[in-house]
Amino acid sequence: MARRRIKLTFEPELIKQPVIYELSKQFNVITNIRRANVGDNIGWVVLEIEGSESKIDNGLEWMNSIGVRVDPVIGDIIEG
């Protein structure tokens, strides 16, 4: 079992959709939300995902495909 800490950023049109529920259900991963903020123009959720490596990868790929931005919680690591 692997764990990954990520930040999901949602455009307004996705805010009303239950994407985290779908992620959990479709890919059989455990989601544990730690912080979140939903505004008029943008929403984000910081959470931990637990599951097999391949299921987490597939789940995050699905998130990307529907337009959710997926980032590591620590921000970009590659610096100039």
Next chain:
Amino acid sequence: MEYEGFDLAYVKALTCKECGREYPIEPLSVCEFCFGPLEVTYDYEAISKVISKNRISKGPLTMWRYADLLPVDASNAIDINTGFTPLIKANNLAKRLGLEKLYIKNDSVNPSFSFKDRVVSVAITKSLEFDFDAIACASTGNLACSVAAHAARAGIKAYVFIPSDLEQGKIIGTAIYGATILTVNGSYDQVNRLCSEISDSYNWAFVNINIRPYYAEGSKTLAYEVAEQLNWQAPAHAIVPAASGSLHTKIWKGFKELEQLNLIPKVQTKMHLTQAEGCSPIAQAYQRKEAHIRPVKPNTIAKSLGIGNPADGFYALQVIDASKGSAYAVNEEEVFEGIKLLAETEGIFTETAGGVVISGLKNMVEQGLIKNDELTVVYITGNGLKTQEVAQNAVNLINIDPNIESFETSLLKPRG
């Protein structure tokens, strides 16, 4: 024994910037509860009993003269003579922009030619305290050079991760110090993820992952030096380039610490942040009046500022708000114009981040955000020799034959 008397670190804890939970001084960067970033906090009461302008003035002419405010044991500092870089009164540039009191903090003259030496010097010193086997980073430029140079000095292994499509020329300044360079066949996102996994699995200090809270503190010395060089005062305006936003927040923290320790009067500095349009998530959030950052895909010639998901963007916006500062994104053409303007007026050749800052300053003056008699400091954080490709347009050669007639015909009026 240059650092005698500077051997105590007055560090209290690592504190979560979101929920305030405290952690011991360990290689941690994220709160276990809310995943918020951790920051070093200090025992300022203890520091106030020992620190003074006199004590600082007797320290070395490097960033380590401010060791009381850094989170390491400075008697073992890995120092390649970083800091105490010149603060230059920029009269020619000031005149061109209609200002009277403009100063350039020229950090491009650090040992590896960028401000990154400040953060890396602290990071590698802390890494040795934590007994790590190696130091590592993921970088396409300045950070890689600095990590490699400091590792050479410390005699510790250095690993640098870069995307495999990076130009060869960019890595010579890192390779020469003997660092192991790994080119990763993958996207930036994949390199990010790989580095995160390696830092979890190996006893390596990844400067901007597991020891990030200590690493970031090195930037505060850019505030301390400017205040001391201005005869112990903070400027009315500070103009700072932003990638992750960390530098902006730490310069502010540095000024506020000096205020708290009664070393300078009340800080009224307006903290201005500049980015290039092709990667300007913080400036865009400011323009949209949003408190949160919308991550972007970097597409800018200012590669040293190319962070699309800035870890400290949210906190940089808070500093702008608290200081009544601003944020501005210069367009990509203005980056070279800024480089050229600084070179032609002050004889300083800066890299793209410096071009962003100078063009940002010009725009802020035009918008009336900076009044002509206000004390203004512009931070130049890297050297132009590192990004020569963007300055090709500056080259205008005059070709002549090896005789005086050709010379005069091409350049001077012919003799009568």
